[in-house]
Amino acid sequence: MTEKVPDTPITPSDLNSDLTARLNDDQSRHINERLMSAGRVLFRGFPLESTADFAKAVRTLGGDPLPYTERSTPRKQLESGIYTSTEYTREEEIFFHNENSYQATWPGRLFFFCQRPPASGGATPLADVRQVTASLDVGIVEEFRRRGWRHIRNYHPQIGLPWSEVFGTTSREAVDLYCGDNGIQTHWNSDGTLRTVADRVALHRHPGNGDELWFNHIAFFHWTTIPERVIGVLEELFGRSGLPNNTVYGDGAEIPAEVCAHIREKYREAATRFDYRRGDLLMIDNMLTAHGREPYEGERQIAVAMT
Numbered sequence: 001m002t003e004k005v006p007d008t009p010i011t012p013s014d015l016n017s018d019l020t021a022r023l024n025d026d027q028s029r030h031i032n033e034r035l036m037s038a039g040r041v042l043f044r045g046f047p048l049e050s051t052a053d054f055a056k057a058v059r060t061l062g063g064d065p066l067p068y069t070e071r072s073t074p075r076k077q078l079e080s081g082i083y084t085s086t087e088y089t090r091e092e093e094i095f096f097h098n099e100n101s102y103q104a105t106w107p108g109r110l111f112f113f114c115q116r117p118p119a120s121g122g123a124t125p126l127a128d129v130r131q132v133t134a135s136l137d138v139g140i141v142e143e144f145r146r147r148g149w150r151h152i153r154n155y156h157p158q159i160g161l162p163w164s165e166v167f168g169t170t171s172r173e174a175v176d177l178y179c180g181d182n183g184i185q186t187h188w189n190s191d192g193t194l195r196t197v198a199d200r201v202a203l204h205r206h207p208g209n210g211d212e213l214w215f216n217h218i219a220f221f222h223w224t225t226i227p228e229r230v231i232g233v234l235e236e237l238f239g240r241s242g243l244p245n246n247t248v249y250g251d252g253a254e255i256p257a258e259v260c261a262h263i264r265e266k267y268r269e270a271a272t273r274f275d276y277r278r279g280d281l282l283m284i285d286n287m288l289t290a291h292g293r294e295p296y297e298g299e300r301q302i303a304v305a306m307t
C-alpha cells in the first residue's frame with residue numbers, strides 16, 4: 001500500500017483559522033473543493049486536544065454530528081455525536097468500507113481525530129472509490145447492477161451486538177417499525193433472536209458530482225472476508241446461514257468466493273496510508289473514499305464523528 005499523506009495537509013497558516021470558529025466563504029470553498037477532488041483532507045498542526053475541541057472542529061467543517069444508528073461495531077460515545085473508533089481487537093485488520101453503506105441512508109462526511117497515535121500500525125488506510133469503481137471487472141459490476149445484493153444479519157446474544165443495542169430499543173415493535181421504514185425485513189426466531197434481511201443496490205450516485213460509485217458492504221460482510229480461524233469457529237457455532245453478517249446476491253444466490261476476492265483486491269490496489277500524528281484531523285467524503293483500519297500495537301485513541 002502506498003505510504004502517502006492525503007495530498008498536502010492543510011495547516012493553520014493555510015487557513016488562517018484554528019477550526020473552532022465559523023469559516024468564511026473562501027475558506028469553506030477551498031476545503032470543499034479539496035474534498036471533492038481528493039475525497040479526503042488531512043488537517044495537521046491545529047491546536048486541537050480534547051474531544052470538545054474535536055466536536056467544535058466537526059461543527060465548523062461538517063455541521064452537527066450524527067448519532068451512530070444501526071450499529072455494526074462496538075463504540076463508546078464520548079460526547080454527543082462523538083464516538084471512539086471501533087473497539088475491535090488490535091491484532092485484526094478492519095477491511096475497507098464506506099460507513100453505513102448497508103443502510104438506506106448514510107453520512108456524507110466522516111471525521112477521525114487522533115488523540116493518541118499507536119506505537120506502530122493503526123493507520124486509517126483510504127481507498128479511492130472512483131478508482132475502485134473504474135477498475136472492477138465490468139461483468140461483475142453489471143451482475144450486481146442487475147441483481148443487487150442482500151445483507152443478512154443474525155443477532156446472537158453471545159456474539160457481536162445484541163439487537164437492543166443495534167437499534168437502541170428493547171421493543172420489538174419499535175425495531176419492526178424502524179426496519180419497515182428502512183427497507184429491512186425482520187424475522188423473529190422462536191428463541192427470541194432476530195434475523196434481518198435487507199435488499200440493497202450496489203452502485204449509488206454521488207449527490208455532489210453525479211459520479212456513479214461502487215458503494216456497498218458486499219465484500220466487507222461476505223464470509224470470505226472474515227479471517228480463516230474466526231470463520232471456522234463462527235460456522236461451527238451458527239452454520240453459514242446463521243453467521244452474524246453475510247452477503248448474497250439480491251435474489252438470494254451465493255456470491256462466489258472469487259468475486260469477493262477480486263473486489264477486495266481492487267480496494268487494496270486503490271489504497272494509500274499514512275501514520276497518524278497527535279492532533280491530526282482527517283475528514284473524508286464517505287462516498288468518494290473507503291476507509292479501514294490496520295492492526296496496531298500499543299494504545300490507540302481515535303475519536304470519530306459523522307455528519
Ligand SMILES: [Fe+2]
Nearest residue numbers: 097098099291
Ligand atoms: Fe468505519
